[in-house]
Amino acid sequence: MAKIVTPFGPQHPVLPEPLQLNITYEDEKVVSVAPAIGYIHRGLEKAGELNDFPQNVFLVERVCGICSFMHGMTYCEAIEDIMGVEIPPRAKYLRVFYSELSRIHSHLLWLGLLADAFGFESLFMKYWAIRERIVDLMEMTGGHRIILSASCIGGVRRDLTDEQISIIEKTLLEVKNELDHVTPVILKDYTVKKRTVGIGVLSKEEALTLGAVGPVLRASGVAQDLRQTGYEAYGELGFEPIVETDGDSYARAVVRAREVYQAIELALEALHHLPEGEAQVKVKGNPNGETIQRVEQPRGEVLWYVKGNGTKNLVRMRVRTPTYAHIPALLKMLPGCEMADVPVVTLSIDPCISCTER
Amino acid sequence: MAVMLPNIMKNLFSRPETRLYPAEERILYPHTRGHIEFDADKCNFCTLCSKKCPADAIKVDRANKTWTLDGYRCIVCAVCVEDCPKEAIQMIEQWRTPAFSKTVEVYEGPKPEEKQPEA
């Protein structure tokens, strides 16, 4: 049988973003995959060296529109670490709250997209309808539907009022209630299982050596979550990573479906323990030194390296995003599966290409 | 599909989720970042907003007392609003409306000659 090379992307109905995979098929089976990225490369790291470091907060939030808050937060943490700034406890809890809100939004978005990838249109619509309530909360608290811009160097720009907190608590419980009806579909439905069980398997050893992170790593049976390190206020909130052992697309979907519940719990707990006081401290001076800061994003571990030399401009700013770490794993998962499964497997890593290429 | 059935039945009899946008406009939350509005009378042309703007959307000309906003480059981050010492820039909840062509908003402050007698 002759081998055929077909490009998957950059413009593809399943992918909202341009990722190009040059896939070699033998009949219907995938033999090998070569990535060809660069369709969204902007050169953001260089722009971070040209801008002033406070301006960068808004630039790095636009690394990715889905996990926007977390990028901004990690960058702020890195600058605070270099400058030796201790942020107030209220800001720490607020950051946990905003992070978990972003996580719920991102996971619901992804679960919807997965349903879309295997043609379960009504489930896609249902998930996105639920997600819209979280987006409303983001608009109410952060001031924008997508780009929250809530984090700033020295704390949090947007404090919550008691009235807002009661609305949030009510809405999150409602969302949880609605999810109770929808999550069984992902967990038990025949269509979902048929399309995901045993597809794109990544064993525990492969996941570790290929450098997979976040839900992909946890779906392969490694209980690793950076929130265990207790950054911000996570150390004070009870937390156990969610682990599945099968390592297939189904396990990855289950991990994320269960993490939504966990995120709701954590967000509610953060609000419950919210300390009184200021949410922001004034920061003066310029960063001088270098640091590495890591945070658990919806998609996995993100690493920020920041180096300043005592001027307004940074010397180097670098971000290693979760999808970047997942591309080698994806190249391992795809061979052996069938042509029709390529979109599902590709989506199962929760690809975010604008993160990857920056 | 069987697991989805309860959801489908529920959807059939529940209120639609849809916001009938052009027919019914939703009241925007307070402090939503929609677009910025400038008040030339309050401004002292200190150029702080122009320096702080991450997208370089604001241009301030000190000599001619003009303040220029490229609304199609503005990323509504509200940095200028927070940092303006004279509170000349305000955040309005309503989003900026789409248009057929890109326009730049130019505001002129009081001319230097007019202001001198005061000072």
Add this chain to the structure above:
Amino acid sequence: MSFEAKQITPEQLINETQQMFNEGYRFVTATCVDEIEQFRIIYSFDRETELVNLEVAIGKEEQLPSVSGVYLCAFLVENEIKELFGVNISDIAVDLGGRLYMIEGADPHPMTRKEKKKAAKGVKKNG
């Protein structure tokens, strides 16, 4: 500051990385910093959320061996460093030919820092 790195030479790199691999570390990333007179490359590894870094400093023209023979997943980041900084990395497992992000005819190594401008600034600050 939450960042410590073990200084090693380019010759030691493969052995040290192999040792990391044998100890069960996960490769996180490599970060290249252009220090104008030389490149610093920081390799980060992770085991159960504990971060360990190796740091290599090489001259601008020197050759650096690839760690993608040990950790296959390093090929992507090494290709990126090779393209954006122009670091001479040899034997990358999957060599994309220095065309990962940019196209033919674009600025060859856009992430390198311009010596003149930065040096002048530095003098000003010190003086």
Add this chain to the structure above:
Amino acid sequence: MGIIQKSQLKSPWVLHYDCSSCNGCDIEILASLTPVYDIERFGIINTGNPKHADVLLVTGGVNRRNARVLKNLYNQMPEPKVVVAVGSCACTGGVFYNCYNILGGVDKVIPVDVYVPGCAARPEAIIDGVVLGLQKLKEKTQMKSEEVAK
């Protein structure tokens, strides 16, 4: 105006292409297709095929590699067609104005008919933008039918 042209205005099909945006506008475009904003009420359908599409929604500024893809998609779309630039990046380059790989707004590569500002543009603004685009489409259809008549 024939029946085909009229139906084109009543039910325009959109093609979405992400140039180098941050995903913010993309998920807002998807959000406007889902139940809460439900752009299909107006007969607007998202298609993956440029040859089926009347309206091209572009998000993000153009970079060196995808300028060619964008031109390809634009050229494949049948006349008359409308291009809507969604978001600040697609209008002017936005916050990425000083990135080395960004050429600028979409109008550097293909002609743009409607600009939708905002970072990220809200679904309401996107709906407004597409509706404005339809006015443009009507003008173009009329111009084309006049040309044919001549």
